[in-house]
Amino acid sequence: MRVTEPGHVPPSEGYWMALMQQGEFAASPAPAAEPEEVWEGLGMGRGRPIPMPGPRDLEGAEPDWRAARRYLESGQPFAVTVVGYNRGGLIVRAEGLPRGFVPASHLLRFTNALEGPARRAALARYVGQSLRVRAIEVDEVEGRFILSERLAYQDEERIEALFAELRPGQVRRGVVTKVTAFGAFVDLGGFEGLLHLSEMSWGRVPDPSAVVQTGQELEVLILDVHPQERRVQLSLKRLRPDPWETVAQRYRVGQIVEGVVTTVTHFGAFVRLEEGVEGLLHISELNEHPVGHPREVVREGQSVRVRILHVDPASRRIGLSLRGIDGPSP
Known part of the structure; x- marks a missing residue:
């Protein structure tokens, strides 16, 4: 799962390897500022989030991505410590979590229009500080944990x-x-x-x-x-009313109804009879003769006419059958 701004193009892995080796963090001197068009070409223009350098933190410990996702889902603010920076923003750490990134545009008291040495100096002053942030993007595959200080301070x-x-x-x-x-x-x-x-x-x-x-x-x-x-x-x-509460009023044993196949598995297929109500078409009820796999008879999205075998509203189950019917709709 990935949440990001439209049109964002992440930098190549080669760029991030160079970034790590050349030390564009606070621990060592940063390289001279690149022309704005170069940064834009890397997908790192003003206001765009910047990807993380890698899925693991600097010490190589395994980060807890599930905890990061919980922060994203809950929207709960939490504290992080600034451990470095690059031109786009701050690199931050919190115990147990993946290394995070706070884009400069998401800092409360930072002038994003600053350029060159002035920008680097302003970002360097954050190193060692504690920030209150909120997660806005989590992508374990690409190692992205993007945070916002602005969103953590709502009214x-x-x-x-x-x-x-x-x-x-x-x-x-x-x-x-x-x-x-x-x-x-x-x-x-x-x-x-x-x-x-x-x-x-x-x-x-x-x-x-x-x-x-x-x-x-x-x-x-x-x-x-x-x-x-x-x-x-x-x-x-x-x-809206739960359709299962009144399902017995609409469906009865022996009734022939139409539905749409939503999922096909090795043991049968699920058929949607109406919004919120699906029945199971077991593999043994697909044909008069044995079937190797349900996909030999039905497929997702296909309309079918089925007979109701049993209705169990309490368990939210309806059993269906194709046997003795003229077959699925085309």
Whole structure:
């Protein structure tokens, strides 16, 4: 999973190897500033996040990427220590976490227009300081742990007032600020709550961006409020009835219905009968004769007519069969 700004092109691995060897960190002299067009060509123009030099920290210990991802998902601020810098921003460390990077544009009190020696000197003054930051990107494959000091300092008084108002069960209106692989963040009026993909729909959500988009206004249900952890959990699906609560009213044993194959496995296929309701078409019910693999009969996205074998709302299960039916729809 990767969250980043549009149009970002990361520098090559060769650049980062040179960066490590030439010591563009505070521990040794930095090279002369490059022309702006060179930095732009490396994908490191003003306002763009800069990738990490590598997936491991300087000592080679194994970083805890799961902890980094938890910080990203929760939006909770945490403390880091500045251990170095390069032209684009600060290199920071926190015990147990991957080495992080704070782009200069995400520092609270830094003039990003500074160039040359003045820029290096301003960044060098941060070394050894402790910063309060918030995670904005985690990519274990590319070794990227991007942080923001600006986002960690939201309007605290407004946040405190908002947390005093929020209660589980409330319906609030908000604006989607960011869509990720695990869900979306929704601004509730000065603080972002997490709308996890499991709470977006009663059906499967392989891609959260198919359900919500950045900038979209929507009503959400407050599931949980954790003022101390600065965490709010939201739901979209619970504003609509759970289809399984009334599934027995719509489906009965022996009924022939139409559905769409969503997933094919070695033991059968799952068929979506409606949003949030899927039934299992077991391999033994695909054909009158034995089948080596379900893909010999059905495929994802295919429409099928199936017979209902059993309905179990409590277990959220419906058994289906193709046997004795004229076969899948084309």
